[in-house]
Amino acid sequence: MNDTTHGIRIRPGSPADAPAILAMLDSAVVWMNDRGNTEQWGTTPYSQTSGGVARVERYTNENAPYIAELAGAPVGALVLDHGPSPQMPIAPAGEPERYVRLLVSDRRYAGRGIGAALLAHAAEETRRAGVELLRVDCWAGGGGELVAFYERNGFTPADRFLSGTWPGQVLARRVV
Numbered sequence: 001m002n003d004t005t006h007g008i009r010i011r012p013g014s015p016a017d018a019p020a021i022l023a024m025l026d027s028a029v030v031w032m033n034d035r036g037n038t039e040q041w042g043t044t045p046y047s048q049t050s051g052g053v054a055r056v057e058r059y060t061n062e063n064a065p066y067i068a069e070l071a072g073a074p075v076g077a078l079v080l081d082h083g084p085s086p087q088m089p090i091a092p093a094g095e096p097e098r099y100v101r102l103l104v105s106d107r108r109y110a111g112r113g114i115g116a117a118l119l120a121h122a123a124e125e126t127r128r129a130g131v132e133l134l135r136v137d138c139w140a141g142g143g144g145e146l147v148a149f150y151e152r153n154g155f156t157p158a159d160r161f162l163s164g165t166w167p168g169q170v171l172a173r174r175v176v
Contacts, residue, residue: 010117011067013079016060017065021074022053028041079100080098090161091159098125116152127175133175134174140160
C-alpha cells in the first residue's frame with residue numbers, strides 16, 4: 001500500500017517501526033503536558049510506563065500497523081485490530097468491525113492532516129476487508145477536543161465509559 005495525501009505516504013508498519021512509534025508517543029506525552037493535560041496519558045514518557053514498550057511491540061507484531069511518512073520520515077502511526085482491547089470496558093460491536101487501537105502523530109508536524117490521512121486509510125482498509133464498521137475509543141476529558149477531532153473525521157459518538165478515573169468515548173463510523 002502506498003497511499004499519498006498532501007505529501008503524506010502511508011505504508012504498512014512492521015516491528016522495525018516500534019522505536020519510531022514509541023518516540024511519537026513519548027513526544028505526545030510531553031506535548032500534552034506542556035498544554036496542561038496530565039490526565040490523558042499521565043506525565044511519564046510512554047516508553048517508560050509499565051507495559052508501554054511491550055504494548056507497542058505487540059501492536060507491530062500482532063495487529064495491523066500503518067505508518068505515515070513525510071519525505072521518508074515516520075510522522076504518524078495507526079494500529080487497526082478486529083475489536084477493542086480486552087482491558088477496556090467496551091461492549092462488543094455485535095458485528096464484524098475494525099478498531100483503531102492507536103493513533104498518534106509526531107507533534108512537530110501538527111496541523112498537516114496526518115491523523116486525518118491515517119483515519120481515511122483506516123476507513124479504506126476496513127472497506128477493503130468487506131467490513132462496514134470502524135470504531136475507536138478516546139479520552140473524553142478536557143474540553144472534548146479529541147472527540148471533536150474524530151467527529152470531524154466522520155465518526156459519531158456511541159458509548160461513553162469510565163476506565164478507572166479516565167473518561168472515555170467510543171465513536172463509530174460506517175464505511176459502506
